[in-house]
Structures are given as C-alpha cells and as structure tokens.
Amino acid sequence: MPQPRAIASVNDFVVKFANINGSGSASANGLFARAIMRMGIPVACRNIFPSNIQGLPTWYEVRVCEAGWLGRRGGVDLMVAMNPQTWDKDVASIDPGGYLFYDSSKPLPPSKFRDDVNVIGMPITEICNKAYTDARQKQLFKNIIYVGALSSLLGLDPIEVEKLIGEEFRSKAKLIVPNVKAFLLGRDWAREHLAGVQMGLKLQRADKVKDRIFVEGNSAAALGAVYGGATVCAWYPITPSTSVAEAFMRHCAKLRTDPQTGKARYAVVQTEDELASIGVVIGAGWNGARAFTCTSGPGVSLMQEFLGLAYFAEIPSVVFDVQRGGPSTGMPTRTQQSDLLACAYASHGDTKHVLLFPEDPRECFDLGATAFDLADRLQTPVFVMMDLDIGMNDWLCEPFGWDDSRRMDRGKVMTREALEAGKEFGRYLDVDGDGIPYRTHPGTHPARGAYFTRGTSKDRYARYSEEGPIYVDNMQRLLQKFETAREIVPRPVREDAERKTQFGAIYFGSSAASMREALEALRGQGIHLDTLRVRAFPFHDDVSEFIADHGQVFVVEQNRDGQMRTLLVNECGVDPTKLISVLNYDGTPITARFITREIAEKVGVLTPVPLKKRVAR
Amino acid sequence: MTYLAKPKLHHPRLPKNALGHTRRDYEGAVSTLCAGCGHDSISAAIVQACFELDLPPHRIAKLSGIGCSSKTPTYFLGNSHGFNSVHGRMPSVLTGANLANRELVYMGVSGDGDSASIGLGQFAHSIRRAVNMVYVVMNNGVYGLTKGQFSATADKGSKSKRGAVNTDAAIDLVGMALQLGASFVARSFSGDKAQLVPLIKAAILHRGAALIDVISPCVAFNNHEGSTKSFDYVRAHNEAVNRLDFMVERTPIAVDYAPGTAREVVQHDGSTLRLRKLHDDYDPGNRIAAMTFLQERAAAGEIVTGLLYVDPQAGDLHESLNTVDQPLNALGDAELVPGAAALEGINASLR
Numbered sequence: 016m017p018q019p020r021a022i023a024s025v026n027d028f029v030v031k032f033a034n035i036n037g038s039g040s041a042s043a044n045g046l047f048a049r050a051i052m053r054m055g056i057p058v059a060c061r062n063i064f065p066s067n068i069q070g071l072p073t074w075y076e077v078r079v080c081e082a083g084w085l086g087r088r089g090g091v092d093l094m095v096a097m098n099p100q101t102w103d104k105d106v107a108s109i110d111p112g113g114y115l116f117y118d119s120s121k122p123l124p125p126s127k128f129r130d131d132v133n134v135i136g137m138p139i140t141e142i143c144n145k146a147y148t149d150a151r152q153k154q155l156f157k158n159i160i161y162v163g164a165l166s167s168l169l170g171l172d173p174i175e176v177e178k179l180i181g182e183e184f185r186s187k188a189k190l191i192v193p194n195v196k197a198f199l200l201g202r203d204w205a206r207e208h209l210a211g212v213q214m215g216l217k218l219q220r221a222d223k224v225k226d227r228i229f230v231e232g233n234s235a236a237a238l239g240a241v242y243g244g245a246t247v248c249a250w251y252p253i254t255p256s257t258s259v260a261e262a263f264m265r266h267c268a269k270l271r272t273d274p275q276t277g278k279a280r281y282a283v284v285q286t287e288d289e290l291a292s293i294g295v296v297i298g299a300g301w302n303g304a305r306a307f308t309c310t311s312g313p314g315v316s317l318m319q320e321f322l323g324l325a326y327f328a329e330i331p332s333v334v335f336d337v338q339r340g341g342p343s344t345g346m347p348t349r350t351q352q353s354d355l356l357a358c359a360y361a362s363h364g365d366t367k368h369v370l371l372f373p374e375d376p377r378e379c380f381d382l383g384a385t386a387f388d389l390a391d392r393l394q395t396p397v398f399v400m401m402d403l404d405i406g407m408n409d410w411l412c413e414p415f416g417w418d419d420s421r422r423m424d425r426g427k428v429m430t431r432e433a434l435e436a437g438k439e440f441g442r443y444l445d446v447d448g449d450g451i452p453y454r455t456h457p458g459t460h461p462a463r464g465a466y467f468t469r470g471t472s473k474d475r476y477a478r479y480s481e482e483g484p485i486y487v488d489n490m491q492r493l494l495q496k497f498e499t500a501r502e503i504v505p506r507p508v509r510e511d512a513e514r515k516t517q518f519g520a521i522y523f524g525s526s527a528a529s530m531r532e533a534l535e536a537l538r539g540q541g542i543h544l545d546t547l548r549v550r551a552f553p554f555h556d557d558v559s560e561f562i563a564d565h566g567q568v569f570v571v572e573q574n575r576d577g578q579m580r581t582l583l584v585n586e587c588g589v590d591p592t593k594l595i596s597v598l599n600y601d602g603t604p605i606t607a608r609f610i611t612r613e614i615a616e617k618v619g620v621l622t623p624v625p626l627k628k629r630v631a632r
Numbered sequence: 633m634t635y636l637a638k639p640k641l642h643h644p645r646l647p648k649n650a651l652g653h654t655r656r657d658y659e660g661a662v663s664t665l666c667a668g669c670g671h672d673s674i675s676a677a678i679v680q681a682c683f684e685l686d687l688p689p690h691r692i693a694k695l696s697g698i699g700c701s702s703k704t705p706t707y708f709l710g711n712s713h714g715f716n717s718v719h720g721r722m723p724s725v726l727t728g729a730n731l732a733n734r735e736l737v738y739m740g741v742s743g744d745g746d747s748a749s750i751g752l753g754q755f756a757h758s759i760r761r762a763v764n765m766v767y768v769v770m771n772n773g774v775y776g777l778t779k780g781q782f783s784a785t786a787d788k789g790s791k792s793k794r795g796a797v798n799t800d801a802a803i804d805l806v807g808m809a810l811q812l813g814a815s816f817v818a819r820s821f822s823g824d825k826a827q828l829v830p831l832i833k834a835a836i837l838h839r840g841a842a843l844i845d846v847i848s849p850c851v852a853f854n855n856h857e858g859s860t861k862s863f864d865y866v867r868a869h870n871e872a873v874n875r876l877d878f879m880v881e882r883t884p885i886a887v888d889y890a891p892g893t894a895r896e897v898v899q900h901d902g903s904t905l906r907l908r909k910l911h912d913d914y915d916p917g918n919r920i921a922a923m924t925f926l927q928e929r930a931a932a933g934e935i936v937t938g939l940l941y942v943d944p945q946a947g948d949l950h951e952s953l954n955t956v957d958q959p960l961n962a963l964g965d966a967e968l969v970p971g972a973a974a975l976e977g978i979n980a981s982l983r
Binding site: 241244270279286293297302321458460471 | 726961965969975978
C-alpha cells in the first residue's frame with residue numbers, strides 16, 4: 016500500500032481527542048495543552064461535551080498555533096480516537112494526510128481505516144492491563160499514557176509535563192509519582208515502538224505565550240465580580256453558567272474571608288429557581304449591596320417579570336448570561352450568541368437594558384467588575400453577555416490587571432448627612448439632567464429619605480400615580496437615562512484597514528478571535544475591511560458613525576436571526592440594506608475559515624468586476 | 633374606604649414611647665382598602681406592636697408582593713422604606729434585602745394568593761432558609777382585587793359570594809411552615825387585636841423565619857354565610873391554644889398569673905414570651921406535637937390560633953452563611969477589593 020501524504024507542520028496544527036464522558040480524559044487532555052503552552056506556543060482549546068455525566072461521547076480540541084490565532088480553526092490534523100462509539104465519524108473528520116492515533120489492543124478490520132490518513136496504533140489497554148491491577152487505575156492511566164506517547168511523537172517537552180503534574184497534585188503529593196510514571200510509561204513505549212512512524216506534526220519551543228494566562232471566562236467573570244465589590248450572589252444551577260457561581264465561592268473563600276474572624280464578606284444563596292435568584296439580587300441591590308446572578312437563556316426567560324421591575328423601579332442588578340444554544344432547552348452544551356434581544360428588551364412594556372460583550376476571559380474580568388459600577392451609576396440591570404465558548408473553555412489571554420487607585424462608583428446615593436442638611440430628596444427626581452435620580456438606602460435617616468419602591472407608575476417623589484402626564488414624564492426620564500448610559504458604557508473598538516475600503520465589519524463577544532484571523536486571510540485575498548468590535552449596548556455614537564462611513568457593513572454573529580443586526584437597525588436608524596449578516600449558529604464556535612468564506616463570497620457578489628477585466632480573465 | 637385626609641395635628645397628650653414617638657409616628661397613608669377590611673386591623677396591630685417595642689421606624693423595612701394585602705405597607709410605618717415587589721415574590725426580595733443589611737427589621741407582608749398560590753415556592757424556600765423576618769400572611773381565602781375568585785387557602789366546601797363551591801383542598805400555610813422548619817409559627821385573627829399585637833412583637837424580636845398567618849375576612853367577597861373565612865365563622869370556630877404576653881427584658885411588665893397556667897419562653901435577645909395556656913395538651917416547644925394537634929383540630933373543624941411553635945434559640949440564614957457582623961452593604965473598597973498584588977498571585981497560578 017502506498018504511504019499516504021503526511022501533513023507536515025511545526026507549531027501549527029489541530030489535535031482532537033475523542034473520549035467518553037466521565038473517563039477521566041479531561042485532566043490528561045488539559046495537561047497536554049498546558050504543557051504545549053509552557054513551551055511558549057499558544058494553544059486554543061475547546062471542550063465539546065454532551066449534556067450528560069457519564070458515558071456519552073466528548074471531544075477536546077487543541078489548536079496549536081504559533082501565530083497566535085485563538086479561534087476555532089476547524090478540521091483535524093491528528094485524531095486521538097479513544098471512543099469506539101464515535102470511531103467512524105472521528106476517522107472521517109481527519110484532514111487528508113492527517114494522522115489517526117488509536118488504541119490497537121483489539122484488532123480492527125481494514126475497512127475501519129482510511130488510506131489517505133496515517134495510522135498510528137498503540138496497544139494502550141494492553142499496556143495498562145500489564146502495568147496495573149486496580150481497575151480504576153487501568154482506566155485512568157490510559158489517558159496519561161497516551162499523553163506520554165504523544166509527547167514522544169510530537170516533541171512535547173517531558174520536563175514541562177512532569178512540572179505540571181507536580182503543580183497539579185501539589186496538595187495530593189502521593190499522586191505525583193504514579194502519574195509521572197504513567198506518563199513516562201507511554202513515552203518510553205512510543206520511543207521504543209513508534210520510532211519509525213512518520214509524523215510531520217512537530218512542536219518546537221517558541222516565545223509566543225509571554226506573560227499571558229490560561230483561564231476560563233466563567234472563572235474570570237466571577238473574579239471580576241469579586242473585584243467589582245459584589246457581596247451577594249444568588250443563582251440556580253444551569254449549564255453553561257454554573258461555574259460562575261462556583262468560581263465566585265472559590266475566589267471569595269480565599270479573597271473575602273475576614274482574616275480575624277474567619278467570617279464571610281459575601282453571601283451566596285443557591286435559590287429554588289431563577290425567579291428567586293433575580294429576586295434576591297434585586298432585594299440586595301435595593302438595600303445597597305452589590306449583587307448578581309449568573310444564568311443562561313432559559314433563566315433569562317424566567318427572570319423577565321423581575322427584570323422589568325428592576326428597570327422601572329430603578330434597582331442596580333447584574334446578570335451574567337452565559338449563552339447557549341436556544342430556543343427552549345435547545346442545545347444546552349453548545350455555544351450561541353442568541354439571547355441579545357431577550358436581554359436588550361427583557362420584560363413586558365417598554366424596557367431597555369444595558370448589555371456588555373466581553374471578547375475573552377480577560378474582558379469577562381474587566382467588564383464583570385465594570386458591570387457593578389454601571390449598575391450602581393445607572394440604577395438599572397446590566398447584563399454581561401458571555402457564551403459557552405468563552406465561559407467554559409480555557410483561553411489564553413492577557414493577564415488580569417487592576418489599578419489600586421480605582422474605587423467603586425456607588426452612584427447617586429443620598430447620605431444621612433445630605434438628608435440631615437435638608438437636601439431635597441425625590442426618588443425619581445432628575446436633579447442633574449442626566450435622567451439618573453438619587454436614591455437612599457433603607458435605614459439611612461430617622462425622619463427623611465424613606466420612600467416606597469413599587470412596580471406601579473409613580474411620580475417624581477415615588478408616590479403612586481396613574482396620571483398620564485406623570486407616567487410619560489417618568490418614562491421619558493428613563494429614556495434620558497438610557498442616553499446617559501450610551502455615553503458611559505465601554506466604547507467600541509475600531510480598527511481600520513491599511514487602505515481605504517467601502518466595507519466594514521461589526522463583531523462582538525467570542526467571535527473576536529476568529530474575526531481577527533479571518534481579517535488577515537481576507538487581506539491575503541485582497542479584501543480589506545475596517546472593523547468595529549461592539550462592547551456594549553446602548554450603542555455609542557461611534558457605532559452609527561462607523562456604519563455611516565461604509566457602503567456595506569458585515570455583521571458577524573452566532574445566531575440565526577441576526578439579532579445584533581436587528582438591534583443596530585432598531586437603535587441606530589440605519590438603512591437595513593447596508594447591514595449584511597454573517598451568521599454561524601450550529602452550536603460550534605464560529606471559525607475564521609467560515610467568516611473568510613462568507614465574506615469573500617459576499618464581497619465577490621457586491622463588487623461588480625468590469626466587463627473588460629472579466630473577459631481578460 | 634375613607635376619603636378624609638388624616639389630620640396633621642396630633643393630640644398633645646398622645647402617649648409616647650421610649651423614643652418619644654407617638655403611635656401616629658408609626659402610621660402610614662390613609663388606607664384605600666374597603667371599610668371594615670380585616671387587613672386594616674392587621675396594619676393597626678403592626679403599628680401598635682412597633683410603637684410598643686420602641687422601634688425606630690427607619691430601621692424597619694417592609695416588603696410585600698401584589699394584592700390587597702400587599703398594598704397595606706403603604707398604610708403603616710410611613711417613615712420606613714417599603715417595597716411593593718411582584719406577585720408572589722416578596723420572599724426572595726426580602727431575602728436579598730436581609731443579606732445586604734442584617735441590622736434592619738424585615739417585615740414581609742403577603743396574602744393567601746400571593747403566598748399560597750403564585751408564591752408558594754418562594755414562601756416555602758424563604759422559610760426553610762431561615763431568613764430572619766416577620767412573615768405576615770393576611771389570609772382571606774379570596775382574590776379581592778380581581779373580585780372574588782377562590783384562593784388556595786379557601787377551604788374545600790367553602791362557598792363563594794356568587795354561590796360557587798370550592799372543590800379543591802386547602803393549603804394550610806401554618807402546617808407547611810411547621811414542616812418546613814420555621815422557628816416561630818403563629819395563627820391569629822384580624823378581629824383579635826389582644827392576641828395579634830403580642831404575637832407580632834414576639835415575632836419581630838425572634839431571630840429566624842417567623843410566620844404569622846392571620847385570618848382576615850374580606851368584607852367585600854368573603855364575609856357571607858357559607859364562607860369559612862368570614863368574621864362570624866372564624867369567631868365561632870376559633871380555638872385559641874394560648875394567650876401571649878410579651879416582655880422585653882428592659883421593661884419588665886408585672887404580670888401575675890396563676891402558677892401552672894403560664895409558660896415562659898426566653899428568646900435569644902433576652903426578650904421573654906409569657907404564654908398563658910388555654911389548652912392543657914398543647915406544647916408550643918414541640919414541633920411534631922404541634923403538627924399533630926393542628927391536624928386533629930382542623931379535622932374537628934376548629935381553627936387553632938395562638939403561638940403554635942417557637943424555637944427561641946433558632947439561628948438564621950446569616951448564621952448558616954457565616955457572614956460578617958457588619959452589614960454587607962456597609963463594606964467598602966478596603967474590605968471588598970483584593971487589589972493588584974493579589975491579582976498578580978492569581979495570574980501566576982494561571983500560567
């Protein structure tokens with residue numbers, strides 16, 4: 016049989032692990048990725064997992080990319096096929112000339128292989144059965160053993176792996192030696208038996224990681240909540256947001272425990288449902304604590320009534336929405352950006368809410384902290400719009416930073432002293448012309464500043480009223496407040512192409528990494544785009560200006576209906592024909608390949624080639 | 633309903649409490665409920681209880697859901713912050729408020745529709761979490777604002793004003809609260825101020841979830857013959873197990889009862905509840921016995937009132953969460969924001 020073509024690439028390939036959920040593969044695969052990163056080579060990792068605890072297929076994709084592109088690439092160069100259930104699909108997904116690494120303990124018929132793929136067999140089960148007697152160890156160490164073999168095949172530095180094992184099990188020291196042994200067992204076996212294998216994928220030490228960190232967005236957002244001064248968290252478990260609350264508890268246990276008394280400077284309540292979660296957040300916000308909940312689409316649906324109350328009664332509250340595939344239960348373990356409209360206009364009646372769009376974990380931290388300042392300043396709900404891709408995957412990103420001179424902006428809170436001095440207090444009185452009134456915290460002053468908070472219509476002094484002009488006055492002030500929000504939310508980031516172009520592209524959130532990569536690919540094809548990364552709703556004036564500056568603007572998003580485009584049309588008063596959707600919504604993270612193809616195709620259609628040139632071709 | 637504004641001038645010789653406040657200082661706006669509504673009597677009892685306890689009005693937060701009952705916080709404690717939230721969700725809002733500042737008194741006011749129907753879940757979970765609060769249910773078995781539909785506490789067989797008979801089993805919030813672990817459970821009747829005021833006072837000083845289910849006849853839709861929540865019916869079937877005299881340690885009241893008929897309960901803050909026993913076989917310190925007694929008397933068609941259960945040394949949610957003594961809403965940057973140096977350590981652990 017002729018030898019198939021063999022893909023050759025240094026520090027630029029995709030390894031995909033096909034495993035069974037609950038088999039202990041996650042930590043071994045993570046170890047593999049981290050060790051590559053320790054060699055100074057950027058990696059982008061994605062967990063593709065089912066809504067299941069044990070038994071269903073799960074995949075882990077490691078994109079090795081010295082150039083630093085962190086979006087999902089698509090395609091597979093090396094498949095580590097450890098799951099017989101998905102074998103056929105996994106083998107079929109390998110790029111021609113790629114590699115298939117598998118457990119060869121049991122012989123498989125030739126029909127199970129492809130002749131355009133390089134096959135590397137290793138009798139992993141057999142090796143484990145020989146080396147271990149304990150059934151659990153036989154299973155668990157399989158994973159570390161294939162990491163050992165891969166380290167030999169790809170040139171992964173064993174010293175880095177051993178160091179990482181040491182760090183991982185720092186608190187369980189007796190696990191270090193057996194794990195290192197299993198790793199070396201696999202590595203030595205491969206060195207002895209796979210030396211002749213043709214392997215064109217290689218790792219080579221580089222210096223491209225610098226001081227960047229590797230962290231998941233949910234943990235980063237939770238840390239942002241700690242730094243943002245949140246003291247109350249109320250939540251209900253839901254994939255993919257659960258680890259925000261769990262990380263908040265973990266961070267707080269370390270960072271928010273009173274050193275003298277051992278008592279908590281925070282309160283976390285796992286409530287009975289999402290209605291109660293947002294209720295607790297609103298109660299705490301009303302009473303002057305910074306509070307948040309974390310949820311996903313179905314939770315946002317349940318919170319609608321309360322969100323309208325928070326908007327109308329003007330109560331600071333923060334919601335981390337880690338978006339997943341909708342509608343309904345949808346695809347609970349897949350990613351989407353499909354809650355934009357549900358959040359922007361959450362609740363009945365005329366409502367509008369502030370949304371923030373972090374692009375990676377670093378920004379989940381930054382915007383996570385900022386959300387609390389904005390909520391207090393604007394006295395309204397603020398949504399941090401994350402998604403499963405950023406939230407539940409470890410991303411390589413800039414290290415967290417904090418300015419120690421920064422202070423919480425608690426917004427307009429009238430103090431006891433101000434009340435004592437006789438300052439006029441009207442809960443819904445716009446004294447500064449920015450639509451934002453003053454509030455008082457309950458219990459502030461014995462005789463002044465008490466008011467009644469309600470979801471019913473009220474006048475400037477919080478007195479119940481259904482008089483038309485009074486209602487309209489209040490609703491107009493809320494609009495005025497939203498105008499103020501436009502000025503103080505994080506500004507969009509504009510980057511113009513080297514040469515003048517009529518094409519622009521608007522993108523946001525987790526699409527950013529793939530978008531940047533796509534831009535370079537498009538530039539290679541002679542297509543130049545100015546870009547604007549939107550970071551917040553309501554849209555800053557820069558957004559309308561950007562659209563006005565261009566003939567056509569692509570709007571890249573991860574939902575079916577072009578929800579960002581709808582928001583832009585609705586809120587910026589732009590001609591809808593100018594905005595062209597680029598939509599990926601199959602539940603997998605958007606790729607640069609997809610964006611490049613879509614935009615190139617559309618630009619081709621939009622750019623008429625003069626007849627002469629066409630004939631000349 | 634009255635259209636007369638309350639007079640601004642108060643009688644100079646109105647009695648004052650230790651803070652120098654008169655009862656008037658604890659009142660709210662004029663009620664817009666129907667004349668004779670049981671809820672107004674409960675509001676008056678709350679005013680009386682807070683006045684007698686010398687509570688600074690601004691240190692009380694009153695929260696409610698939606699419905700006739702939930703309107704009442706406008707009619708008492710006008711110098712306190714109030715929050716009229718959404719239907720059935722007062723308990724979660726109160727829980728959040730309580731987490732933010734443990735130092736205030738939290739008065740949750742709800743109705744039978746608010747707590748037993750749409751808000752049954754929040755009622756149950758706030759109680760099992762032991763939120764430190766007074767949870768008053770103004771229970772009339774009927775939806776008043778939407779004109780007379782049965783609520784979930786209406787007894788099976790009870791007749792509506794239009795003659796319809798309720799075929800669904802009733803939810804007994806007192807029974808549920810006992811089962812859910814409430815540490816203070818009482819039932820009273822809006823027409824029995826002598827019983828209700830001491831109960832509210834005791835509930836305010838109690839630490840933990842204190843439920844008072846107050847049967848409060850609806851004069852407009854549920855005060856007719858055939859209703860089991862009418863004034864006449866409740867008066868005829870009320871079975872009081874005890875009478876409460878409530879004492880705060882600093883102002884001992886000389887009460888002298890015949891030995892053997894009184895039982896004293898000292899709460900965590902030193903306040904003393906003196907229970908005059910009316911029923912020989914009733915023990916308010918025994919949750920299981922209380923549940924049994926309640927069921928037996930209900931089967932016999934009696935509405936048991938009084939302090940049904942109390943655990944004077946109960947803990948609350950803050951104790952479970954081990955939160956700092958200082959209110960969370962009073963913590964500043966120094967206590968909350970770990971700073972750049974801590975972040976460097978975190979960064980290092982993520983490389």
